[in-house]
Amino acid sequence: MEKNKVALITGSTSGIGKAIAIQLAKLNYSLIINGARTTQLSEEYNNSLKEIYNDALKNRIIYIQADISKKSERITLVEKVKTRFGRIDVLINNAGIAPPERKDILNASESSFEKVLKVNVQGPYFLTQLVANWMLKLREEIINYNPYIINISSISSFTSSPSRGEYCISKAAMTMMTKLYADRLSEFNIPVYEIQPGIIKTRMTSSVKEKYDHLINEGLTPIKRWGLPEDIAKTVKAIVSGLLPYSTGDIIHIDGGFHLKRL
Ligand SMILES: NC(=O)c1ccc[n+]([C@@H]2O[C@H](COP(=O)([O-])OP(=O)(O)OC[C@H]3O[C@@H](n4cnc5c(N)ncnc54)[C@H](OP(=O)(O)O)[C@@H]3O)[C@@H](O)[C@H]2O)c1
Numbered sequence: 001m002e003k004n005k006v007a008l009i010t011g012s013t014s015g016i017g018k019a020i021a022i023q024l025a026k027l028n029y030s031l032i033i034n035g036a037r038t039t040q041l042s043e044e045y046n047n048s049l050k051e052i053y054n055d056a057l058k059n060r061i062i063y064i065q066a067d068i069s070k071k072s073e074r075i076t077l078v079e080k081v082k083t084r085f086g087r088i089d090v091l092i093n094n095a096g097i098a099p100p101e102r103k104d105i106l107n108a109s110e111s112s113f114e115k116v117l118k119v120n121v122q123g124p125y126f127l128t129q130l131v132a133n134w135m136l137k138l139r140e141e142i143i144n145y146n147p148y149i150i151n152i153s154s155i156s157s158f159t160s161s162p163s164r165g166e167y168c169i170s171k172a173a174m175t176m177m178t179k180l181y182a183d184r185l186s187e188f189n190i191p192v193y194e195i196q197p198g199i200i201k202t203r204m205t206s207s208v209k210e211k212y213d214h215l216i217n218e219g220l221t222p223i224k225r226w227g228l229p230e231d232i233a234k235t236v237k238a239i240v241s242g243l244l245p246y247s248t249g250d251i252i253h254i255d256g257g258f259h260l261k262r263l
Contacts (some may be wrong), residue, residue, distance in 0.1 A: 001086035001141075004030045004060070007240075008081060008088055010127065011095025011108035013038040015202030016152060018045065019229030020092055020236050027051045027237065029090065030060045033077050034111040036067040036095070051080045068095050068123035069115075079128045087138055089145070090240055093174075094152040098167055098204055102147050105165040113166040118168035124151065125177050132181065135190055148240050149185070149192045151178050152232065155255050157196060175251065182249030191248040193239050198255025222257030 007024045011017040013035030021033055033041065041049075041063050052097045053060045058234050062084055066077040081088055097119045099112050128149060135147045158166075159169035175194060184191035196223060199205060216224060231254050238244065239252075 005089040017094040019233040046089035069118040117188035
């Protein structure tokens with residue numbers, strides 16, 4: 001069994017997941033990096049990781065291409081982690097997609113709804129089921145075992161955007177998923193947290209950059225700047241460092257104050 005702590009970050013080939021992976025590497029975790037479409041990590045990404053792990057890179061990281069919306073790929077993903085590391089300490093449910101195209105709720109298609117819900121909810125829901133059951137066994141095998149599960153949802157779980165209703169529904173469902181697993185796993189001392197990012201500068205928001213530049217400038221967020229993937233990664237660091245004890249099922253808003261109701 002791997003002697004270092006192990007973290008699986010879904011959707012960590014780019015954006016928020018990548019920043020979380022680099023942050024956890026700095027905390028000396030061994031990592032499973034995952035994406036659906038990416039076949040191998042970019043040279044720039046590999047170099048950033050090499051700077052952290054030096055010669056140990058190959059022993060400390062694996063990239064597993066797996067579509068978390070597919071049951072068979074989720075099972076293979078977890079089997080590969082078992083074979084390679086024999087343990088898991090942190091699961092970050094980060095992989096997610098926006099609707100293939102923004103479409104008014106009055107015209108949006110059922111196929112887009114199904115696709116978004118499968119990736120953003122069904123995938124993490126059942127991946128968590130697999131990992132949580134494994135964590136229960138590991139609790140009996142590893143001394144001082146302190147596992148964490150962290151869901152990356154969105155301000156869309158409480159904010160209406162009728163041009164991407166299926167995304168909002170998927171994130172609202174993830175918020176309930178956080179509560180359900182936090183409740184069920186509390187007796188086993190496995191805390192479950194949810195981070196709700198606001199408007200974060202990544203590939204996902206690149207097509208609406210000008211719109212958000214304008215809105216942020218106009219005061220949409222009390223803190224007048226784009227969020228960065230590193231803002232989310234630092235929050236993950238706080239959680240896995242044990243800085244939020246006596247807490248589970250909590251939502252942490254990392255949105256520049258967007259969630260505040262203002263007069
Ligand atoms: N950016 C924002 O403003 C924002 C705000 C709130 C919440 N979020 C949430 O934050 C998470 C990360 O988003 P991001 O902005 O960092 O987007 P991103 O840069 O597009 O990254 C998405 C990641 O998810 C992976 N992915 C997509 N579908 C997958 C699947 N079926 N199975 C496994 N991996 C999959 C992608 O990998 P491949 O490309 O290799 O397939 C990529 O690594 C998402 O859940 C998103 O909803 C983002």
